[in-house]
Amino acid sequence: MASNTKQKHRFDRNDLAKFTQAVLSETGIDDDDAAIVADVLVQANVRGVDSHGMIRLPAYVENVEEGGFNPNPDVQLQQLNTSAFAIDADGGFGHPIMMDAVDESICLAKKYGSSVGAVRNSNHIGMMAYYTKRAADENCITLASTNVPPQVAPFGGTDPYFGTNPIAYSVPSTNDFHITLDMATSVVAHGKVLEAEKEGKDIPKGWAITETGAPATSPEDVNAFLPFGGPKGYGLSLFVDICSGLLSGVGPSPQTNSLHSEPSTPMNLGHFLFTIDIESFTDSANFRSQVSSLITDLKSISAQPDIDEVNLPGELEYETQVERESKGVPLPQGVIDTLSPLSDQFGVPFPDELE
Numbered sequence: 001m002a003s004n005t006k007q008k009h010r011f012d013r014n015d016l017a018k019f020t021q022a023v024l025s026e027t028g029i030d031d032d033d034a035a036i037v038a039d040v041l042v043q044a045n046v047r048g049v050d051s052h053g054m055i056r057l058p059a060y061v062e063n064v065e066e067g068g069f070n071p072n073p074d075v076q077l078q079q080l081n082t083s084a085f086a087i088d089a090d091g092g093f094g095h096p097i098m099m100d101a102v103d104e105s106i107c108l109a110k111k112y113g114s115s116v117g118a119v120r121n122s123n124h125i126g127m128m129a130y131y132t133k134r135a136a137d138e139n140c141i142t143l144a145s146t147n148v149p150p151q152v153a154p155f156g157g158t159d160p161y162f163g164t165n166p167i168a169y170s171v172p173s174t175n176d177f178h179i180t181l182d183m184a185t186s187v188v189a190h191g192k193v194l195e196a197e198k199e200g201k202d203i204p205k206g207w208a209i210t211e212t213g214a215p216a217t218s219p220e221d222v223n224a225f226l227p228f229g230g231p232k233g234y235g236l237s238l239f240v241d242i243c244s245g246l247l248s249g250v251g252p253s254p255q256t257n258s259l260h261s262e263p264s265t266p267m268n269l270g271h272f273l274f275t276i277d278i279e280s281f282t283d284s285a286n287f288r289s290q291v292s293s294l295i296t297d298l299k300s301i302s303a304q305p306d307i308d309e310v311n312l313p314g315e316l317e318y319e320t321q322v323e324r325e326s327k328g329v330p331l332p333q334g335v336i337d338t339l340s341p342l343s344d345q346f347g348v349p350f351p352d353e354l355e
Contacts, residue, residue, distance in 0.1 A: 009336065010328030015351035017042045019343075020057055026346040027064040028071040033096040037126075040095045044127040045329045048320035049182070049215070052127040054247035054331065055198070058338045059259050060093070060124070066263035069093055069123050077104065083112040087119045091266040092144075094125035098271055102131045104276040106138050113280035118248035119271040124148075124259050128168035129314070131184035135275055136178040139284040142275045143169045147244040149258045149267070152186045153224035157233035158213040160224040164189050164252040167242035170314070172278070173291035180314030183239035186225040193219050198334040243272040247342025328354040 021039035025031050037060070045053035065071040073092030077100075079085050085104055089097040101119050108115035125131070128144055135142035148163030166189070168182040186191075188207045196203050197219040208216040211223040225232030245252045248270030257265045278284045293314055303309050324330070331339075336350075343350040 008330040008332050010330050010354045011351045012288060013042055013046050013325060013353060014331050016045070016329060017056060019339075019348060019351050020054060022348040023057065023061065023342050023346050026103060026348065027061055027190045030072065030096075031066065032109060033093060036096045036099055037093055040126040040130050042329070043130055043330070046130070046321050046324050047127070047317040048324070049127050049129075049190050049317065051195050053195065054235055054339060055191065055335050056073070056126065056259075057126070058264070058342060061342060063123070063153065063259065063263045068257075068263045068265050069266065070266070073097075075100065077145050083115045085115070085117045089119055089122035091123065091268075093119055094119075094122040094269065094271070097122055097135070098125045098131050101271065102134055102142065102144070102275075105142065105273045105334055106135055106140050106277075107273040107278040109140055109280070110138075110344070114274070114276045116242070116275075117273040119269075120248040121266065122269045123267045123272060124269070125271060127182065128166050129170065129180045129275075129317070131166045133157075133178055133180055134183070136172040136180075137305050139172060139278045139288075140275050141169065141171050141278065142273060143167070143242040144271065144273050145244045146271045147241050147250070147256060147267055147270060148190075149256045150253045151190055151225050152227055152237060153209065154237075155227055155231045158209060158211070158224065161252075162186075162227075162237040162241060163256065164225065165237045165244070165253070167236060167240055171291060172284075172288055173295060174288045175292050177312075177314055177318035179312050180317070181294035182314075183228075185233045185240060187228045187233070188225060190225070191223060193225075198338070199332055200334075244270040247272060267308075 017038045021034045024034035024037055041054050043248050063073055070091035073090035076088040087101055101117050132142045145167040147165055150160040152162040153159050162244045164184040164186040166184045171179040202217050205215040208222040208225045210216045210221050212246045216222045241252045250268050250270035256269055257267045278287050298310050301310050
């Protein structure tokens with residue numbers, strides 16, 4: 001692939017969000033919902049999680065146009081008991097519905113100390129950390145997960161059964177960033193392979209396997225991703241499928257549909273949330289201070305020879321956010337090439353590149 005496909009250009013995050021919102025609004029999605037989806041996508045790019053950023057926009061548009069995403073869903077909230085709820089997303093965009101779910105989980109947790117919630121009949125929700133960080137802003141700790149279509153082989157197997165089944169949590173502190181873990185239960189998220197494919201790059205051995213179970217080094221040869229940590233990631237992926245898939249009622253990963261290859265069919269994803277109100281257990285200001293002391297302790301530990309320092313989950317993403325908010329968000333030419341047709345299609349000017 002030509003080298004100019006790998007070249008990156010920088011854009012203002014607000015300009016990217018306005019472009020994304022305008023494109024989505026043109027598809028028929030509610031303006032407020034479009035703003036949420038745009039913010040989730042651009043925030044992923046700002047934090048350096050480019051695999052879940054604007055690279056996803058063309059697929060979202062295609063899914064609306066082909067009927068897979070319902071632009072105006074009839075979302076139904078069901079209160080199961082005092083601190084448990086379920087939401088039927090009616091095939092809508094997952095991002096605004098997941099925002100509704102995390103807000104409901106925070107509200108119930110502040111009343112009862114903790115809450116659990118499940119979402120069914122949903123679609124792609126983007127970067128999981130977006131939602132757990134919102135809860136941390138409200139002095140809550142949230143564990144969130146979602147199942148997705150089969151791409152990951154169970155430990156010892158060669159064929160995909162589980163999705164990459166991400167799991168995330170955020171913990172507030174007095175530092176500049178929340179401790180935030182957002183990880184696929186596979187060695188790598190699917191978006192990383194999409195990113196490599198668009199940039200014309202090979203993938204490292206250990207990410208995925210071919211149909212025969214041999215290591216895959218080209219995105220085109222991938223038959224299944226591998227669970228991280230072997231049986232450990234396999235066990236967590238199974239847990240995500242049970243909570244996000246079975247509890248929500250959508251079923252396990254094989255009963256969900258692809259964002260990319262089945263745009264006329266709803267993805268039928270399930271999401272799961274468990275939220276703890278810190279103030280119900282202890283003084284939240286003191287808790288934040290204790291978390292900050294824990295961070296100080298960890299940062300004081302001597303680093304290994306090839307490591308600069310001990311980092312916390314979410315710290316590198318925060319540092320990337322600071323840099324990109326100042327210098328602009330980089331987009332590879334290959335991603336820009338997939339976004340430009342949307343500009344032409346909907347008459348929405350693409351943002352000017354920063355100088």
